[in-house]
Amino acid sequence: xxxxxxxIVSGKGGTGKTxxxxxxxxxxxxxxxxKTIVVDLDIFVRGLTSLLYFHxxxxxxxxxxxxxxxxxxxxxxxxxxxxxxxxVKYRSFDVLPAVHRIDQKLDYQDLAPNTRHEAKVIxxxxxxxxxxxxxxxxxxxxxxxxxxxxxxxxxSTISICVEEQDQISKVTSDNLISQLDEQSxxxxxxxxxxxGVKSPNDIDFSARSVTDIGAIPFDMDILNNFGTSGFxxxxxxxxxxxxxxxxxNTLNSKLQFGTRLSLPRxxxxxxxxxxxxxxxxxxxxxxxxVYGLVLAxxxxxxxxxxxxxxxxxxxxxxxxxxxxxxxxxxxxxVTVLIxxxxx
Numbered sequence: 001x002x003x004x005x006x007x008i009v010s011g012k013g014g015t016g017k018t019x020x021x022x023x024x025x026x027x028x029x030x031x032x033x034x035k036t037i038v039v040d041l042d043i044f045v046r047g048l049t050s051l052l053y054f055h056x057x058x059x060x061x062x063x064x065x066x067x068x069x070x071x072x073x074x075x076x077x078x079x080x081x082x083x084x085x086x087x088v089k090y091r092s093f094d095v096l097p098a099v100h101r102i103d104q105k106l107d108y109q110d111l112a113p114n115t116r117h118e119a120k121v122i123x124x125x126x127x128x129x130x131x132x133x134x135x136x137x138x139x140x141x142x143x144x145x146x147x148x149x150x151x152x153x154x155x156s157t158i159s160i161c162v163e164e165q166d167q168i169s170k171v172t173s174d175n176l177i178s179q180l181d182e183q184s185x186x187x188x189x190x191x192x193x194x195x196g197v198k199s200p201n202d203i204d205f206s207a208r209s210v211t212d213i214g215a216i217p218f219d220m221d222i223l224n225n226f227g228t229s230g231f232x233x234x235x236x237x238x239x240x241x242x243x244x245x246x247x248x249n250t251l252n253s254k255l256q257f258g259t260r261l262s263l264p265r266x267x268x269x270x271x272x273x274x275x276x277x278x279x280x281x282x283x284x285x286x287x288x289x290v291y292g293l294v295l296a297x298x299x300x301x302x303x304x305x306x307x308x309x310x311x312x313x314x315x316x317x318x319x320x321x322x323x324x325x326x327x328x329x330x331x332x333x334v335t336v337l338i339x340x341x342x343x
Contacts, residue, residue: 004257005127005137007156009180009187010163011172013143016192017162018047019226020216021140023235023244027261029092034135034259037087039126040098041152042142043071043106049097052088054227062088063100070098073126074111085129091232096130112148119151127155135259145179153180158255159187160213165194190247191215210254214247216240 008021021038029036040048052062063069063086088095099106113119130137141152153159159180163173173189180187194215219240225231235241245261252260 001135003130003134003137004158005139005156007139007141007152007159007185009141009149009153009159009161009176010143011161011174011176012169013045015143015162015164015169017143018042018051018140019222020162020190020192020244021138022048022051023241024248025093025136025138026091026232027241027245027248027263028136028259031259031261035094035133036092036136036138037094037096037130037134038138038140039096040070040140041148042140043074043098043111044108045142046098046102048095048140049099049102051227052090052095052097053102055090060101060103062086062097062102065100067100068129069100070096070126071104071106071111073122074113075106094134096126112146113151114147116147116150116154119148120154123151123155145176149176150179150183153185153187154183156185158251159185160251161187161189162192163189165191187211188213188251193218213250213254214243216243216247 006024008017010017025036025038028034038048040046042048049062053059056062067084067086069086085096086100088097113122127137139152139156141149161173161177161180163169177187177189188211190213195218217239219238221234221238222240225234242263245263248261252258
């Protein structure tokens with residue numbers, strides 16, 4: 001069976017495509033018969049390779065010198081039939097790093113393919129060296145559009161354009177996709193760091209289409225823990241992972257890849273919808289915030305409707321008024337935090 005090649009792209013930098021590629025690879029790698037590898041094609045920024053650097057306790061050398069990294073294919077621009085790839089095992093998936101050493105200096109002039117055809121030859125040579133038993137190959141491409149991105153898109157099964165909710169990100173994604181659409185490879189759109197949403201329907205696209213596969217809520221825990229030793233523990237119980245699994249299952253339903261992700265998650269506040277609206281708080285703060293409001297409103301409400309309500313109303317009307325003000329104030333705070341943004 002030929003592997004499914006998933007190309008992760010973005011119209012601009014900073015959309016979180018590298019993190020998304022890693023979390024998706026980890027989920028797929030844990031699925032039955034879904035061996036997965038991620039290839040770091042962003043050889044200058046090398047965000048994916050940086051994760052390996054921290055995973056290996058900040059050792060500068062990621063790969064042994066006699067083995068091949070992604071940059072080797074672009075420097076020499078030839079096949080390496082007798083050499084091994086410097087593939088590194090990372091959690092449930094494999095990674096082909098961008099460079100041997102995390103601080104390795106590269107000359108852009110030596111690496112940039114002159115034509116789309118040249119880029120395609122290099123990429124095809126790289127992919128031909130991968131083992132045949134990979135079910136999914138995820139390409140972490142760099143942001144923007146050039147001959148390499150065009151070639152990467154052409155050799156892939158699909159491309160996923162990761163964008164943010166703001167208009168600048170949408171425009172840059174529109175521009176990228178208009179270039180990619182010149183080829184037959186399908187491109188799908190995925191919103192990352194979305195605020196105030198609980199489903200794809202909460203995102204205001206100027207033109208909805210079958211290529212929209214979901215929205216991943218902004219999650220403060222992911223932002224605070226990215227690159228730390230506790231990152232994957234946090235990710236395992238996060239809204240981010242839950243939403244990305246849903247987006248993948250939407251894509252899987254459209255294209256019938258055969259790998260469905262089952263990641264049940266019980267929200268600590270009993271509602272993913274409410275939790276996604278307050279994703280700017282950490283998980284601990286979300287729990288304290290919501291249950292604090294519940295307790296406060298219960299206490300205020302009981303002072304109004306408790307068994308001694310008539311006595312309170314007669315002897316201390318200011319207490320009743322203060323309780324009403326408290327309930328109204330808390331209701332206003334909750335409304336501001338969880339209301340759906342108007343477009």
